[in-house]
Amino acid sequence: MQFSIILQQVVNGLSLGAVYALIAVGFALIFNVLKFSNFAHGGVLGISAYAGYIAANQFKLPLIPVILVGMVTGAILAVLVELIAFRWIRLQKGQLVYFFVTSVTMLMLLEQVLIIRFGASFESYPYTLVKVRVLQFGDVTISVTYLLSLISTIIAFSGLIYVLKKTKIGIAIRAASNDLTATSLMGINVNMVIIAAFIVSGMLGGLSGVLYGISASLSPQIGQIVVKGFIASVLGGLGSLTGVAVAAVVLGVLEVFLISTIGSGLSPVVIFLLMVVFLLVRPHGFAGVSFSDKA
Amino acid sequence: MEKAIVIDMKNLTKKFGGLCAVNDFTGHVKENQIIGIIGPNGAGKTTILNMVSGIYPPTQGEIIFKGKDISKLAPFQINHLGIARTFQNIRLFQEMTVLETIMTAYSWRAPYHFLETFVSLPRVARFEKETKEKCLHWIEKVGLGNEAHSITQSLPYGMQRRVEIARALASEPTVLLLDEPGAGLNQSEIHDLVDLIQGLFTELSLSIMLIDHRMDVIMRLCEWIYVQDFGKNISQGTPEQIQKDPIVIKAYLGEEIINA
Amino acid sequence: MTFYITVAISIAISSIAVLGTFMLTGMNGLFSLGQAAFMGLGAYATAILVVNYGLPFPLAILIAIALAISLAFFVGYATLRIRQDFFALATFGFGQAMIALLTETVTITGGAMGFSNIPRLTSPALAFISLAIAIFFVWGFRRSHFGKDSLAIRSNELAAEVEGINAFKHKMIVFVISAGFAAYAGALMAFHISYVEPATYGWILSVTWIIIVFFGGRDSLTGTVIGAIILLAAPEALRFTTAWRILVYCVIILLIINLRPRGLFGTWEISLKPFLRFFKSKKQQEAK
Numbered sequence: 001m002q003f004s005i006i007l008q009q010v011v012n013g014l015s016l017g018a019v020y021a022l023i024a025v026g027f028a029l030i031f032n033v034l035k036f037s038n039f040a041h042g043g044v045l046g047i048s049a050y051a052g053y054i055a056a057n058q059f060k061l062p063l064i065p066v067i068l069v070g071m072v073t074g075a076i077l078a079v080l081v082e083l084i085a086f087r088w089i090r091l092q093k094g095q096l097v098y099f100f101v102t103s104v105t106m107l108m109l110l111e112q113v114l115i116i117r118f119g120a121s122f123e124s125y126p127y128t129l130v131k132v133r134v135l136q137f138g139d140v141t142i143s144v145t146y147l148l149s150l151i152s153t154i155i156a157f158s159g160l161i162y163v164l165k166k167t168k169i170g171i172a173i174r175a176a177s178n179d180l181t182a183t184s185l186m187g188i189n190v191n192m193v194i195i196a197a198f199i200v201s202g203m204l205g206g207l208s209g210v211l212y213g214i215s216a217s218l219s220p221q222i223g224q225i226v227v228k229g230f231i232a233s234v235l236g237g238l239g240s241l242t243g244v245a246v247a248a249v250v251l252g253v254l255e256v257f258l259i260s261t262i263g264s265g266l267s268p269v270v271i272f273l274l275m276v277v278f279l280l281v282r283p284h285g286f287a288g289v290s291f292s293d294k295a
Numbered sequence: 296m297e298k299a300i301v302i303d304m305k306n307l308t309k310k311f312g313g314l315c316a317v318n319d320f321t322g323h324v325k326e327n328q329i330i331g332i333i334g335p336n337g338a339g340k341t342t343i344l345n346m347v348s349g350i351y352p353p354t355q356g357e358i359i360f361k362g363k364d365i366s367k368l369a370p371f372q373i374n375h376l377g378i379a380r381t382f383q384n385i386r387l388f389q390e391m392t393v394l395e396t397i398m399t400a401y402s403w404r405a406p407y408h409f410l411e412t413f414v415s416l417p418r419v420a421r422f423e424k425e426t427k428e429k430c431l432h433w434i435e436k437v438g439l440g441n442e443a444h445s446i447t448q449s450l451p452y453g454m455q456r457r458v459e460i461a462r463a464l465a466s467e468p469t470v471l472l473l474d475e476p477g478a479g480l481n482q483s484e485i486h487d488l489v490d491l492i493q494g495l496f497t498e499l500s501l502s503i504m505l506i507d508h509r510m511d512v513i514m515r516l517c518e519w520i521y522v523q524d525f526g527k528n529i530s531q532g533t534p535e536q537i538q539k540d541p542i543v544i545k546a547y548l549g550e551e552i553i554n555a
Numbered sequence: 556m557t558f559y560i561t562v563a564i565s566i567a568i569s570s571i572a573v574l575g576t577f578m579l580t581g582m583n584g585l586f587s588l589g590q591a592a593f594m595g596l597g598a599y600a601t602a603i604l605v606v607n608y609g610l611p612f613p614l615a616i617l618i619a620i621a622l623a624i625s626l627a628f629f630v631g632y633a634t635l636r637i638r639q640d641f642f643a644l645a646t647f648g649f650g651q652a653m654i655a656l657l658t659e660t661v662t663i664t665g666g667a668m669g670f671s672n673i674p675r676l677t678s679p680a681l682a683f684i685s686l687a688i689a690i691f692f693v694w695g696f697r698r699s700h701f702g703k704d705s706l707a708i709r710s711n712e713l714a715a716e717v718e719g720i721n722a723f724k725h726k727m728i729v730f731v732i733s734a735g736f737a738a739y740a741g742a743l744m745a746f747h748i749s750y751v752e753p754a755t756y757g758w759i760l761s762v763t764w765i766i767i768v769f770f771g772g773r774d775s776l777t778g779t780v781i782g783a784i785i786l787l788a789a790p791e792a793l794r795f796t797t798a799w800r801i802l803v804y805c806v807i808i809l810l811i812i813n814l815r816p817r818g819l820f821g822t823w824e825i826s827l828k829p830f831l832r833f834f835k836s837k838k839q840q841e842a843k
Contacts, residue, residue: 037640088813096639100586101769102812104643104762109805115798230644265659272652275645276633348717374719386714388707399707402700403719419699466718 004139009256015146017252018153019212023229024248025157025241026204031233032177032241033197036096039103040081041205042226043110048074048202049209049222050114056126067152067210074206078198081106087191107223114220123218145215152211156204157245164241169196228255298325301470301502302347302378307356309342316342318526320356324470329496329503331513333537334523335547340506341383343523344472347504348380349373360470375403379463380472383506385455389448393439393458396447397430400465430465437461437491453484457491464495470502471495477512489515510547514538522546561747562791564682568743570783571689575736576764578693581773582702583729584709586639586765588758589630589646590737592653593623595756597738598745599657599664602673605746607663612676616742623738624731631730635723650758657753669752670745677747685743689736693776696732705729759801766808772818777825782818 023045030038052070055061061069085102135142164170172193175183184190212225228251236247258267302324309317317339324330332340346353349370358366365373379400388396407418434443437457442450447458456476463471476492477485489512496503496516507513513520514534522530522537524546530537537543572594579585600619604610610618634645658667665671696702707715708722716722745751771782786807790800811818 037643084809084813089816092816094816095584097580097584097586098812098816100639100643101765102809104588104758105766105805105808108759108762109802109809112798112802112805116802227644227647230640234641234644266655268648268651268655269659272645272648275648276630279633279637279645350713350717369721370713370716371719371721374717380717382714386711388710388714390710391706395703399703399715399720400718402704402707403721405700407699422700462718 008140009260010253011140011142012146013253013256014249015143015149015215015252016256017249018146018150019208019215020225020228020232020252021245021248022149022153022156022204022208022211023226024232024236024244025160025229026201026208027226027229028233028236028241028244029160029173029197029201029204033173033180033194034086034090036099037103037230038081038201039100039226039230040085040106040110041078041201041229042223043107044074044077044081044202044205044223045209045212045226046114046220046223047077047110047209048206049213049218050118050123051206052210053123053125053213053218060126067207070206070210071203072206074204074209075199075202077110078202078205079195082194082198107226111220111223114223118220120220125214125218143215145211149211149215152207153245156207157241160200160204160241163200169193173197173200298328300324301326301328301361302504303357303359304343304347305357305359307343307346307358308354309339309346309351310354315526317346317353317523320521320523320528322521322528322531324502324504326502327496327500328518329492329505329516331505331507331517331520332523333506333508333510333513333520335508337525338508338523339526340508340523341474344380344474344504344506347373348378348472371403374466374468377467377469378472379466379468379470381456381459381463381474381476383475383478385452385459387447387455387458387462390446392444392446393434393450393461394427394430394443396458397433397462397465398426400462401426401429430461433461433464436464436495438487452479456480456488460491460495464499468501470504473503473505475507476505477507477509485509485512488512492516560679562788564677564679564747565744566784566787567682567686568677568740568747569787570686570780571743572737572740573764573767573779573783574689574693575733575740576761577768577773577776577779578696578705578729578736579733580765581768581779582697582705582709583726584639585635585726585730586643587646587730587733588643588761589648589650589653590733590764591756591758591760592650593627593734593737594741594744594760595653595657595751595753596623596626597741598751598756599670599741600738601742602670602745602751603663605676606670606673612746616739619742620735620738623734627731627734628727631727635726635730646761647758650756650761654753654757657756664753667753669750671750673745673749673751675746675749677743682743682747685739690776690780697776701725701728763801763804766804769818770808770811772820772822774822775818775820775824778818778820778823781820 023041027038027041030041048070051073052066055069056066085106086099089098089102135144135147164174172183172188173196175186175188176190176193176197180190183193209222212222229248232248232251233244235251236244255267258270262270300323304320304322307317307320308315320339320343322330322332332343334340342351345351346366347358349365349368349372353366356366357364360373360376360378363376365376368376388399405422407422431443434440437460439454439457439461442454447455450458456479460473460476473492477488480488492503492505493516495501503516505513505516517534520531520534520537521528522540522543529546530540530543532540572590576590579587579590597619600622601612601615604615604618605612630646630649634642637645657664660666704715704720704725707718707720708725712722741756767783767786768779770786771778771780773779786804790803795803
């Protein structure tokens with residue numbers, strides 16, 4: 001392969017990875033606090049992506065407001081998801097499987113809503129939303145939308161780190177991630193902290209939805225990309241948001257190379273086989289994360 | 296005559312990443328003997344128990360049970376060989392009745408294959424009946440005779456602890472591992488518990504390895520005690536010896552008391 | 556009349572798949588997103604063997620089930636030791652891989668366009684008797700110590716392990732049997748509706764079955780069967796499109812889990828005991 005082609009692939013991979021990183025971090029945030037996998041994050045992402053699309057297409061809003069629409073939609077929807085799908089189970093101290101059922105159900109529900117409203121076809125954000133489409137550096141083309149993703153990810157991530165380390169609510173979220181019971185025993189209103197975590201997660205989801213929608217195209221199944229966020233969370237070591245972000249970027253690069261070598265058709269098969277090999281070789285975890293439920 | 300050693304723990308070490316939970320522990324349990332492992336919280340006592348019951352493999356060292364090295368076996372295999380345990384934070388099958396919970400301990404002994412379930416229904420029924428009788432017997436033994444058909448999660452904590460013990464007994468073990476059996480109980484409940492354990496020990500000729508951080512439980516029951524602190528063994532001896540050992544007193548109560 | 560019978564057969568066949576999920580997810584708490592993939596495998600394997608290779612229907616079904624069981628061994632072995640959410644992810648990946656495989660092997664399977672003109676070999680008798688046998692099988696399974704072990708493992712796997720239950724082996728058995736159920740249902744369905752396409756057998760179908768199990772009540776076999784009939788028949792009666800049907804399922808299950816988490820039927824089971832008691836007391840009366 002020519003060097004410039006490889007470089008192009010790496011650039012594409014990094015751009016895709018940046019979007020994945022946003023998705024993964026939004027997902028991992030809830031995982032850290034509530035200790036379960038919030039598949040509904042994909043649904044939040046999908047609806048927000050379409051909300052941004054409506055803002056851009058029908059209301060002809062420019063880029064920044066469109067992104068804001070996405071983020072606000074995401075935040076509101078995420079809170080609704082927590083209230084409808086998780087709060088009751090948590091208060092009843094329900095078993096883990098119930099959380100899985102409701103979170104997957106919410107993902108499915110939101111996807112069906114999109115199918116009903118928009119049909120099964122693809123949509124695209126208006127071309128005029130981003131003025132310059134590509135930047136050229138010699139043989140390498142960088143899509144401006146991907147660059148946008150990269151920059152947004154860096155800003156969002158830095159913002160998140162700041163909030164988590166320096167603000168009161170951020171510290172409360174970190175405390176809750178560590179030990180929910182202890183946090184509540186210290187007089188902190190855990191329900192509000194959880195809502196705050198969902199708001200942040202929802203904003204990240206909304207942002208990633210809009211950015212992904214702009215970079216690629218929109219279809220009701222867009223929410224399923226949350227799986228990438230899940231995989232990145234696993235590989236990056238649940239508990240470390242930086243690790244998750246890095247793993248997501250690596251995942252993006254790997255995926256671009258995989259698709260360019262064997263095509264997008266068979267890549268799910270290869271990915272699954274890789275997963276199996278991974279599990280067989282290291283069944284006890286990766287980067288300090290235990291794969292088993294026990295003890 | 297010298298009693299035979301039933302469980303021999305040699306140089307047991309367990310490391311979790313950088314943390315060394317158990318550091319080179321050597322000890323043994325003899326036939327028909329109650330031994331105790333005590334120490335402040337975090338001393339690694341439960342980890343020793345977890346290694347013996349197969350929940351994690353030791354990083355180093357061996358565990359010999361009746362002449363066989365069990366350190367790499369799975370918990371269910373160790374159970375089949377004759378070791379049963381209770382858990383510090385009760386692990387029961389909350390939605391089942393007490394009887395059903397205890398009957399699960401006999402499940403592995405079922406004399407029928409999965410596919411035979413439909414072919415030999417009489418065999419299934421007979422096994423169920425025999426098991427039920429044995430379990431009712433264990434329920435009586437721990438003093439829960441009236442509660443056989445109560446749902447486990449409806450019982451008060453003290454009774455749930457007894458269900459834990461009955462369930463361990465239902466494995467018909469040679470060795471019983473008790474992990475902080477007195478946790479969460481009040482003084483009079485502890486008193487009853489100690490009597491119960493003493494009674495079971497005498498009647499069933501068990502060997503018992505008992506973990507606790509409460510002195511009163513250990514002192515009354517154990518013949519020999521190992522004292523752990525931060526993963527290391529700092530002392531061992533009879534209850535009288537341990538009570539007077541300055542190293543033990545220091546670990547539990549701190550420097551000031553000695554010098555006071 | 557034939558329309559109603561056709562619908563009834565579809566419901567009966569789908570119920571067989573739901574019973575597989577009942578054992579796997581309901582009784583054992585294993586949240587698999589890849590059950591539908593086994594149905595797809597069963598459907599396609601049987602269809603290809605009969606239509607392309609002229610094998611007799613019963614033999615093709617057996618081979619398809621054997622194939623599904625073998626695959627289930629492989630997938631189960633790799634994935635059953637890991638924590639529940641990763642297991643969901645792994646089975647999701649498996650489902651996606653199966654769909655991709657069925658789509659890409661265009662020359663054998665017809666690809667995304669599907670495989671059509673499958674002869675209608677599934678008679679009403681075959682469908683209903685299969686369902687009856689499946690129900691009997693699950694009933695027997697639950698009554699035996701395997702059923703009790705399932706509940707133990709679901710409640711507290713570690714406690715079950717220290718009591719001598721080989722949890723991994725148990726889960727493997729359940730996973731393989733459930734795959735067999737799904738594959739068999741797939742075979743029957745393919746030869747009933749005469750057409751199969753890969754996209755049908757994704758995680759959404761798997762989740763639909765899980766919803767049906769939790770709707771009826773994961774602790775009630777009767778509840779699951781009745782729940783399956785209700786949830787599968789209603790959309791036909793109300794003529795919902797697929798998306799609306801799934802949406803309604805989602806809303807229903809969210810209501811159930813929040814308001815009645817044990818499911819519509821809780822732990823209730825249909826039982827012959829009241830009838831037996833009635834006849835016994837009648838006999839005693841007549842004896843006097």
